[in-house]
Amino acid sequence: MSLNKEIEAGRQAEYLLEHPVYQQAFSTLRSEIAQQWASSPSRDAEGREKLWVMLKLLDRIEGHIKSIAETGKMAKKQLSDIEERRNFMGVSL
Numbered sequence: 001m002s003l004n005k006e007i008e009a010g011r012q013a014e015y016l017l018e019h020p021v022y023q024q025a026f027s028t029l030r031s032e033i034a035q036q037w038a039s040s041p042s043r044d045a046e047g048r049e050k051l052w053v054m055l056k057l058l059d060r061i062e063g064h065i066k067s068i069a070e071t072g073k074m075a076k077k078q079l080s081d082i083e084e085r086r087n088f089m090g091v092s093l
Contacts, residue, residue: 003075010072013065029058 001009016022037051 006075013069
């Protein structure tokens, strides 16, 4: 992926992570799953395992979006460094 595309994807990921609807959705899902786990009978190992997998999947999704945002930040820095070197050397873009 080009630096500009990584920067744009990063911006979109940042927007998503900061958006109240996203935050509310993930918070609500985590709370609901935790509540289901807390109210499940201890003998329901299979059901508890499924709830644990759901929580881990939420974490992975959020982690992936955060990774895209971080990659965008690094791409922006890299592009800035390239432009700075070109300007230093007297080369215009």
